[in-house]
Amino acid sequence: MKAIKTEIPGVVLLEPEVFGDARGYFMERFSQRRFDELVGPVRFVQDNESKSRYGVVRGLHFQKGEYAQAKLVSVVRGRVLDVAVDIRRGSPTFGRHVAALLDGENKRQLFIPRGFAHGFAVLSDEAVFQYKCDNYYAPGSEGGIAWDDPALAIDWRLPAGEILLSEKDRRHPKLADAPELFEYDRP
Template sequence: MNIIKTKVDGVVIIVPKVFGDTRGYFFESWKATACREAGIGSTFIQDNESKSCFGVLRGLHYQAAPYTQSKLVRVVVGAVLDVAVDIRRGSPTFGQHVAVELSGENKRQMFIPRGFAHGFVVLSDEAIFAYKCDNDYMPSAERGICADDPALGIDWRIDREKWVMSPKDQALPMLANAEFLEIGK
């Protein structure tokens, strides 16, 4: 695995070694020892998968303490623009984001530590998105930030009028009005 550090501390891109031939391909999508060596110490307890069509924007989501989650995200089929926003109060990169295209073709993954809001938009006709979490989902701890908050400056690469969002995601607050996380929570 090749680990690529990003401009925001803790968020890394994982590029697996893919072995392909006429039969297809093989790669290790998770290897605890390699990830620990790269500073990813999360113990994942749950795997999730979603299927979405073009323009679906999910996020930006996070959970309040003590239910914060680290995530390791990837795309099995299709392509998405995946985004992680630093919401750790006191962080030198508070409010900054990392955006990366994840696809079934490039097999890249993004590790998102606790203290980040997360979301993605589907760039292909459809996408199957898979991710690992290191804490249980807790509905009462659900929080989020408006995906098109100008303070975030995220280029989602799809015109706003083509977004397909849930009513809940459409009603998320701007960063200035969101509940932030303290570093270390």
């Protein structure tokens, strides 16, 4: 596995080594030892999976306070545009985002540290999306940012009329109006 730096320090694209032949392929999806070498020590405690159809946009989500989460995300089947937005006030990259194409073919993973909002858009007929979290989900600590906030300038690569959202995702505030975000810990 190799790490590919992104435009925002701490957000890391991971590319596994895939061994294929006429029978199929084998890859190591996750190794704590290798992850720690490439990214740093993160203890994951929960794995989640979702299945979505074309046009679905999920996000931009985060967990607040003591329930903040770092995530390691990947796609088992299908293709998504995965997005991480820096929502750490005082950060030199506050309000900027990283977007990565993840799919069942490239098998890439994106690591999103705490202090980021996360979302994805399904670009294939269907997508099975998996993510590891370093903290347990707490419904009372959910936060969100509007997926279509013009200040974020995210190109979701979907026609506006084909985007499918949950009712909750329709109501998230713009970044400038978000009541509770994160503070940047200067190194």
